[in-house]
Amino acid sequence: RLREHLAGATTREEREQALNEFKDRELFLIDLDAIVHQGGDVRALAEPLTALAELVVNAAAELAQEELVRRHGRPRTVGGLEARFALFGLGKFGGAALGYASDIELLLVYSDNGVTDGPQPLDNGEYYGLLVREIARLIRAKREGIFHVDLRLRPYGHSGPWACSLESFCRYYGPGGPAHAVERLALVRLRAVGGDEDLGAQVERLRDEYVYRGRSINLAELRELRERQVAEKVKGGGYNAKFSPGALVDLEYDVQVLQVLHGHRDPRLRTPRIHEALAALSELGVLGAEESRQLVGAYVFFRRLVNSLRMLRGSAQDLFLPPLGSIEHAHLARRMGYERGDGLEPEQRLHLDFETQTAIVRAFIERHFGREALPGRPEGNVVDLLLSSAPPVELRDRVLRRIGFRDPVRALLNLQRLTGNGAWREVFLPLAVLACDTLRHMPDPDRALNNWERLAAELPDIEAHYRTLLSQPRRLAILMGICSDSQFLADTLIRHPEFWEWVTDPRNLCAPRRRAALRAELWEMGQAGGALAWLDTVRRFRHREMLRIGTRDLCLRVPLEEVTADLSDLAEAVLECVLERALAEPGAPWARAGRALCVLAMGKLGGAELN
Known part of the structure; x- marks a missing residue:
């Protein structure tokens, strides 16, 4: 043409x-x-x-x-x-x-x-x-x-x-x-x-x-250059999609260094194309298959980010991310194709991915070249701590204390256990960023994280749990609130992890449940089984409803009058069902009382203002 x-x-x-x-x-x-x-x-x-x-x-x-x-x-x-x-x-x-x-x-x-x-x-x-x-x-x-x-x-x-x-x-x-x-x-x-x-x-x-025979690259010179680039091009605490530690330049440089170091072994590494290089590094065992896949994902993310910044601004030079919360940041996220879903705004999704992908690149560099190969002063986020085999004490304390943890050693141990080594690990990394951002606003982040770890150990499908929290930040905030604000409620949830989905369902959480509905549900639940099964049903029902009411109180901040009315309705519904079941027991001495018996409430229950 x-x-x-x-x-x-x-x-x-x-x-x-x-x-x-x-x-x-x-x-x-x-x-x-x-x-x-x-x-x-x-x-x-x-x-x-x-x-x-x-x-x-x-x-x-x-x-x-x-x-x-x-x-x-x-x-x-x-x-x-x-x-x-x-x-x-x-x-x-x-x-x-x-x-x-x-x-x-x-x-x-x-x-x-x-x-x-x-x-x-x-x-x-x-x-x-x-x-x-x-x-x-x-x-x-x-x-x-x-x-x-x-x-x-x-x-x-x-x-x-x-x-x-x-x-x-x-x-x-x-x-x-x-x-x-x-x-x-x-x-x-x-x-x-x-x-x-x-x-x-x-x-x-x-x-x-010249390049692939012998050690042709002076790594010290390369590191000095990266230090200068960071000092000159990453100023004012902003994030640069190309030059910030863990961003595109670090990924490209260090993949190329691996090509140079191992290129004498196999001609497949002598390629100018980074996707081919990553595939060859994986096939030769220099990179693990999962590591190679993560780096491909990081490279694609940074290239999309750079392309979108240039489209948005019409400039090839200005690659600083807009401030989080700005209109430009929201425009950038939408330009990259992020969409709103289950409570996460596009700009929140972009922020989580940037934090996660830069940490993945920094972990890759540390794994193959040592932490001293990272440019600038030790920086990072919670994902850096989770991907590092031995994060520096200074970095651990700075990152975790900034979130609000009083005991960084214990907090890191909780996070590492939550991360684990299963298929859910990749899902948890961006969730960790979101969770820590939520925890910094909680009164007791240490207690919340510790209780969350205890709950996670009891759940049958931890990956599904993580995916739910990542896609529904409001549910995450509710969980962190339960785990932080009330040890009683947290213990209830840990003993009954099956309550989690039910108690955070908006149909159950967002509106009060009146006495008649509670009584009807409890009575229906208790139809099967004998006396011991009935008592166990009553206890589980009461614990579940206490968890629901407490969550509405602590996390939704419903009015006090509504909380006391909920508690009073629960007490009355339980009393009515227990009494009716007792009166229906054949041969029981109290059964003769028949309908001549009544129960009178006094005090706070009598006033329908239990707390």
């Missing part, structure tokens, strides 16, 4: 205009399709964007080459042969992972030194430098970062030549060369995208030799 679009242009300026019109139209259609149809599938966006970038870069190279050859001729080697060049993608472009407003990181490598053979001869280095700069000029970016061609990843950066000779490439990245650790790491994503195919394949082979 591009060639058809360019066919009608006759002058160089018209072809340049046609190239950018095609690029802008295709960008719009790809982005629109991603917004309307793809539901956050980052690869479904990345693949057509990357293909478009390759097409446009090669078309720009062809257009730039025509003018340069006309004026300066073709570059020749010292021996008179035609020199060759190859174009390479780096970063997201090299990794076939372009997103909304991504730039195009490009490197040009040429084969030989020499001069051109035209009327205005140029040194080959100068010629190819003009070529790559003209490619960058021809591809117009409407805004900074949106398909902007970035040439900064060339050897020596801003101070180096625009184009890189093969000799310079070997000297810079080869053994003993001056390339910084992050520049060597960037070669993991180097991928030939245009120019001479043989030269492109040769450079990729050299890259493999």
Whole structure:
């Protein structure tokens, strides 16, 4: 389609205009399709964007080459042969992972030194430098970062030549060369995208030799760079989707480091594509299958977050999350596809996922490189504590005391037991963030957490319990209120875990139950079984109703008059049923009293104001 679009242009300026019109139209259609149809599938966006970038870069190279050859001729080697060049993608472009407003990181490598053979001869280095700069000029970016061609990843950066000779490439990245650790790491994503195919394949082979043979990456240099990035780009306590500890850069860098450390073992690790790398790391046993799956999920989350921030703001640079509770934060959550469900607002779901995914990445780094590899001062949340085999005491105390726990040692033990090692572990991690946010508003977080752990141990399906609480934060708040505010009610719930679903059902909790309804239910429940079974039914009924009334009092803050009326109705219903059952017992001495017997209430029951 591009060639058809360019066919009608006759002058160089018209072809340049046609190239950018095609690029802008295709960008719009790809982005629109991603917004309307793809539901956050980052690869479904990345693949057509990357293909478009390759097409446009090669078309720009062809257009730039025509003018340069006309004026300066073709570059020749010292021996008179035609020199060759190859174009390479780096970063997201090299990794076939372009997103909304991504730039195009490009490197040009040429084969030989020499001069051109035209009327205005140029040194080959100068010629190819003009070529790559003209490619960058021809591809117009409407805004900074949106398909902007970035040439900064060339050897020596801003101070180096625009184009890189093969000799310079070997000297810079080869053994003993001056390339910084992050520049060597960037070669993991180097991928030939245009120019001479043989030269492109040769450079990729050299890259493999320099990067994947031996310990080519100075990890100390890499960590120093991350410290500077965090200090410079993560300020004011905000969260940056790219540079905050545990965010996208940490995930990408450290997966690439694992590729470098183990790439000599298997060629499958020598890939610029992060999904392929994670799959290979798992297959080779470097990562566990579950760990690899979690990291894929984290990567997809951060890419969706970055894409959505750029769509929301129209800027490739501002990747700070809006403040929690702001209108912009709510817009961002909806842009990412979060929906309201069972009481959790979209922005709450985004917050829980961000806290969980950053903790997963930090745990991955700690597991493979040690906690000292994490940039910045020790930071984290409750998920960091749960994913770490031995969280630092300073971090444990800071995180848990900030929530309100008086005994961080006991609180962490409770949380670890709640987390467990079963299938429910993954469900509990975001729930832990939500629960701790709820607990910080409770009068006794320590008691609440301890009682919750005791209850969880009695439940038959802990995963279903966790899923219910995660999807229904109001139920979570009620449970934490019971466990924090009343040891009596908490003990009742722990002895009778089957009451949990019933007592938090809005049909049972949100309206008072009057004496007639209570009496009818208790009488029906007691029809089967003998005297002992009847007494057990009465006790269970009374405990359940006391739990319901206490929950309405402590968690719903119903008026005192309603609480005392509920308690009085319960007492009267129980007394009536017990008396009627006693009078109906054949042969009992009190049965002769028949209907001549009555019961008189006095005191608070007589006044229908039990407490």
